[in-house]
Amino acid sequence: MLWQGGQVRNTLHIVSAVAQWILLLACLIYLGMDFLRPSTIQSDKVQWTHIRYTGRSTRGVAMNLTAEGGPMQIRNGSIMIPCDGLYLVSLKSLIYLEEEDWLKLTLQGTQKTNSNALWEQIVQVNDSTVNLTTVLYLFREDSITLWTDSNASIWDMSFSVVLITDSLSASCRSWP
Structure with a gap:
């Protein structure tokens, strides 16, 4: 027992x-x-936009950009900057010139009272590939547009703008 x-x-x-x-x-x-759980970035907190474009550009007229994705607003073809901060800007495209041997492609920043060129590249007939990757400090309520000074055909343009500093700061506007 x-x-x-x-x-x-x-x-x-x-x-x-x-x-x-x-x-x-x-x-x-x-x-x-x-x-x-794998970490994921919540796209409503990160300010970004991605644009794909194929079409024609007209001399002296801003390209009419429309967003493919992202919470940043595009108004009248211009990307509206929601926050003060550093932005990663990337542009890649093929450009075929129609009338001249070269054109100037300009990324222009527009503030409330003035406009200035943020980046310019000369595209020649024998070199139609455009590659831009840069970091710019942009201010809230500014806008950026893309201009050409000649008529051209734009193929497979990929254009992205991403805020790389803290988007939750007080200078950041919340988009509806």
Whole structure:
């Protein structure tokens, strides 16, 4: 009888220990779920826009850009800057000249009272590929537009603007 009582007691200890380990493992998994999930960027907090364009440009007229994605607004073909900060600007395109041997492609910033060229590139007949990657400091309520000084055909343009500093600062406008 003593032997059977000791065996029952040992079995109860083993079952209790296994149950405790299972409960401990379940608690660790429950508490660690946030760490196990892959991190994702919430696009409503990051200010960005991506534009794809194929079409014609007209001498002295801003290109009529429309957004393919992103929360930044585009108004009358201009990208509206929602926050003060550093922006990564990337533009890649093929340009085919129609009338002249070269054209000037200009990324222009427009502030409330004045406009200035943020970036310019001369495109020649024998070099129709445009690649731009730069960081610009832009101000809230400014806008940026893309201009050409000659008629041309624009193919497969990919144009992105991404805020790379803290978009949750006080200088950042919340878009509806």
